[in-house]
Structures are given as structure tokens and as C-alpha cells.
Amino acid sequence: MVSSRRPLHAPWVDPRVEFVAIDFLAPVEEIIAQLKPICAPVTHAYFASYVHDDDFHILGDKEVPQFRNSMDVVDTVCPVLQRVSLQTGGKYYGVHLGPVKVPLDESFPQYDDQGYNFYYNQEDYLREVQTRRRCWSYNVIRPSAINGYAPHANGMSEALTVAIYMLICRELAQPATFLGNEYFWNSIDDNSYAPSFGGSDGLGFDAGPLQGPGAPEPNFETAKRQAKTLRKEIDMLEWAKDKQEVWDSGKAEACSWGTWGFFDGATGKPRLTFSSINRQGSMTFRSFENARVLPSHKALTGRK
Numbered sequence: 001m002v003s004s005r006r007p008l009h010a011p012w013v014d015p016r017v018e019f020v021a022i023d024f025l026a027p028v029e030e031i032i033a034q035l036k037p038i039c040a041p042v043t044h045a046y047f048a049s050y051v052h053d054d055d056f057h058i059l060g061d062k063e064v065p066q067f068r069n070s071m072d073v074v075d076t077v078c079p080v081l082q083r084v085s086l087q088t089g090g091k092y093y094g095v096h097l098g099p100v101k102v103p104l105d106e107s108f109p110q111y112d113d114q115g116y117n118f119y120y121n122q123e124d125y126l127r128e129v130q131t132r133r134r135c136w137s138y139n140v141i142r143p144s145a146i147n148g149y150a151p152h153a154n155g156m157s158e159a160l161t162v163a164i165y166m167l168i169c170r171e172l173a174q175p176a177t178f179l180g181n182e183y184f185w186n187s188i189d190d191n192s193y194a195p196s197f198g199g200s201d202g203l204g205f206d207a208g209p210l211q212g213p214g215a216p217e218p219n220f221e222t223a224k225r226q227a228k229t230l231r232k233e234i235d236m237l238e239w240a241k242d243k244q245e246v247w248d249s250g251k252a253e254a255c256s257w258g259t260w261g262f263f264d265g266a267t268g269k270p271r272l273t274f275s276s277i278n279r280q281g282s283m284t285f286r287s288f289e290n291a292r293v294l295p296s297h298k299a300l301t302g303r304k
Helices: 028-035 060-077 118-133 158-171 236-242 252-257 260-268 286-290 297-301
Strands: 002-004 019-021 044-047 083-087 137-141
Touching: 028 060, 044 060, 060 083, 060 118, 083 118, 118 137, 158 252, 158 260, 158 286, 236 260
Parallel strands: 002 019, 044 083, 083 137
Antiparallel strands: none
């Protein structure tokens, strides 16, 4: 059984999969009434819901109650439950709130987060619910940035945002200038394509090649060297305000799917957030091309 708050973008082809639209911020009793008739045989539950806000200090306002509701429901309507998997992410280590020790490691204990790290609340409640019946186990996975396909807009989409930015620059006959800061340009980061067990791929991700071959070396004027606060050469929120009329590639609405505020933070950060887990992965745009969200490589270049 698969659930999300909004309807599916496309129907499931696999007949074994049943979709139910559920808002886990609704009253628990209502959710139980919807799921109880179909969840009796469920043995494994995977929680990967996330409601993004560029103000990191209020993320917990929705993340915590929706997870608590989901766990109360799952523990009630799944009598033969065996395992629960909670997907967290790099924010577990506090990378969104301030400097952290790198490389990030799964052995790091919870720190004094002043109540802002919602993943701690989720993990603690997962353990609490598990002790009620002690008949199922759990695991927590912590992938870093996930560059993969999504059929619609979401709060954090690095791959699609980069693609939209570069395609608009191409249409305007302007160089796709690196939009972050000099420190991040000369640093390495990590990403995941398909998270499994714990992770990021652990492979060095260099921001430089994002511009593509032959692109000029960026000339940093406002975001030189390393700073103590967020700094970027280009404010992407401002840059993107008048670009819809330029966008004529792929889906018309895809231009509004760019997560410009998130990307400002991702490339303008003044510190490293590198993880130590060694999982193999890659950054890809092919799935967006196949879904006709982005134009194909062949359409852009004339080559296969």
C-alpha cells in the first residue's frame, strides 16, 4: 500500500500496489478509519514524508506531528507489523542549523539542538512506539542530498533546479555563472541518487563541473573566500522572478518547480557537510528527460 497527501501523478501499473491519499496531519481517528480495512496484512512500513520550508526553524511544526500520527496509526492498523523504516537525512546532523564536525558519521550522538532538529523528535518517538508492543523492529536511514526524479514540484530539487537554471541561461545566451560562493566552489560535497541503508554515496561531489565543459571560471565579487554566514554570488530567488516568460523547454509549469531558495542555501553555505558513508551513486537528469519535464539531450544538441 502506498500513500501520499496529494493524488498520484500517474497510475500504478503494478496490480499489487494500492494507493490511498492520506493527510497524516488529519486527526488520528480519521486516518485509522481509512487505513484499517486494507492494512491488516502489512509487515513493513516506510516513512519518507517531508514538508519543506526554507525557514529551517519551523520545519518541526509539521514534520513532528505528521510522523507521530503516522506511527500511532501504523502501530494500530498493522497487527503483523515486522519493521518500520524512517528516512531522515543530512539535517539529522544539524547541517542546516550551523557548523558541524565532518565527515558526518552515523555514530554521532544527538546534540543539543535547542528543539529545532525535528529528526530527533521523530527518532525518539519511533523508539517510544516500538516499546508498546515490542513485536517489530526499526531502522533509520540518513541519506544526504538526493538527486533523483520526482513527477512534480517538491521542496528540495537540486538536479532539476540546476537544469532549469542552465537551460534559461542558454536561451538568454548568457553563461551559466556559478551562483554560490568561492568557498563552496573550491570544496567537495556529497549526494545520493538512490538511498539505501544509510546513505549518501560518500563520493566527492565537486561543484565546479556543474557549469559544463568550456564554461568560464567564476569571478567572485560578493561571495569571496569563506564567510561565517550564508553568502552567494547570485540571489536565485530574485533571479528567477522574471524567468517564466523565457522558459520554453519541457513542461511549461516545470520552471516554477525550481527550488531557488533551497539552492541558495545549498551552494551558499559557508561550511562543509561531507558524510563518511561510502555508497555508490550518480547525479542524473535522464529521468526528467524521459518524463518530458526537461528537453532531451538530442533535442538540445542534435546528437544521441
